[in-house]
């Protein structure tokens with residue numbers, strides 16, 4: 001065939017075999033390359049930059065460049081030492097499915113064009129439904145990933161609640177994934193419409209916390225519409241108590257969305273299914289086959305219990321698509337069920353890899369990951385130098401090295417330095433997180449290639465490595481100080497307390513002055529409430545004078561005097577400009593003044609002053625315990 005983009009069939013085959021050979025070799029020996037190879041933009045520009053050629057170099061030459069200049073610079077997510085973020089292991093049948101899908105543009109958007117691919121997607125969604133135990137009324141769609149699935153689900157939830165409204169409120173836990181913050185932003189939800197709620201000491205959202213927040217919102221005239229629970233939170237793998245949350249959502253008329261992007265496929269194993277009990281009662285669920293179902297990026301999934309709502313939320317039928325009209329029951333135009341009209345197949349790879357390996361192989365891989373996580377926890381317990389920060393849950397364990405005499409900032413610096421050293425060895429790669437503001441090493445065991453020796457190597461590295469060399473401590477001095485809302489309180493009476501208060505002790509005068517400049521002084525009279533429990537306002541307060549009670553349900557849990565502070569939980573950024581709901585009420589008992597900092601100014605202080613961040617980490621952990 002002759003056209004400008006035609007290729008000789010022999011040349012097609014030759015390039016195809018060369019690509020397959022290079023990839024099969026890499027997949028067969030995932031440890032042959034370091035787990036991660038970093039490069040600078042200059043190096044990458046040197047290798048890959050340049051204007052597009054007017055005349056092509058031929059596919060063989062281009063392929064050779066890709067093998068030389070691209071593949072080595074892709075993290076080895078199949079490497080057995082890859083324990084960072086979420087390890088994305090991929091199977092060969094799934095990779096071939098991607099090639100097939102791309103070669104002939106398999107695109108299940110309209111039944112008439114892709115009946116087979118559409119049927120495969122319906123089948124795959126039905127498998128997921130069965131694994132999670134959801135009813136037959138459930139419908140779903142494969143999308144690009146967990147972020148797209150969360151957005152799709154919450155759009156359906158909002159339609160079910162009657163559409164957009166300034167009064168509606170959605171609840172998430174402080175362990176909820178950042179994609180929920182992005183979803184909220186994309187949906188135009190304002191900060192007062194997202195209630196970020198604290199979790200318990202095992203990072204789970206308890207029903208009573210939600211009940212209290214919902215009650216306060218209803219009393220304030222707001223309209224609670226949905227709760228996002230986690231079935232495998234990203235930092236710790238924690239699963240919220242789904243049966244209790246499902247009960248409360250049923251009683252309160254809230255839509256229950258379960259983000260099981262990370263943990264959902266644990267349902268394939270008896271242990272995982274038990275952990276996920278209650279997920280079958282969700283109104284919608286996010287799953288992510290490109291995580292624990294070992295599929296290549298991109299592949300996410302959303303399931304909606306009342307399946308008709310999915311199509312109803314997105315269906316828009318322009319005249320120019322009249323010819324795609326369906327004729328018999330079972331024909332589905334999946335391009336009308338979600339945000340994307342034109343869409344590639346994500347289901348073919350899931351279907352091909354499950355058909356090729358069988359479910360038993362997937363079960364065994366997931367089981368092994370969970371066993372290794374339990375093993376890692378055991379190893380952590382066996383080392384005095386390590387502290388367990390979150391127990392093994394769905395393949396994740398969090399821990400950290402303790403160093404006698406080190407504060408939080410130094411503990412974090414050393415932990416990150418040890419993680420960097422491990423990555424530079426080329427053998428293993430872990431990431432870090434913060435739990436209630438405290439540093440933790442996060443080991444995510446999701447690769448079928450990982451074994452006990454790989455896990456042991458990581459734990460022993462953190463337990464035994466010598467202290468990383470000291471770094472000179474630098475204190476960033478803000479360049480962009482701006483005056484407070486009520487004008488500069490530099491001259492305000494009573495701000496001297498800033499120089500002596502423990503939180504700011506030891507900071508350069510310029511930083512203390514910047515705090516003064518950014519803040520606004522507020523006079524408060526005895527009896528006034530400055531913040532109220534479950535409110536959404538996010539300022540941070542330093543008490544300059546007077547006395548203040550901190551109350552939970554009329555119980556005084558703390559009394560504050562000059563030089564203390566409150567509001568730090570809500571002022572922290574959970575993501576996307578959203579913050580915690582207030583977890584306590586603060587009432588003035590003796591007239592005084594407070595310095596109010598906006599949440600942005602609080603972020604600035606914490607972000608530029610490691611000592612403040614360290615001090616606050618301890619305070620935050622304490623506040624969360626006392627909520």
Ligand SMILES: Cc1ncc(COP(=O)(O)O)c(C=O)c1O
Pocket residue numbers: 086144145146147148150177179232233234259260261262288300
């Ligand atoms: C719990 C959870 N939800 C949602 C997401 C977002 O998924 P994706 O990165 O596929 O968009 C992630 C990603 O790590 C996650 O862990």
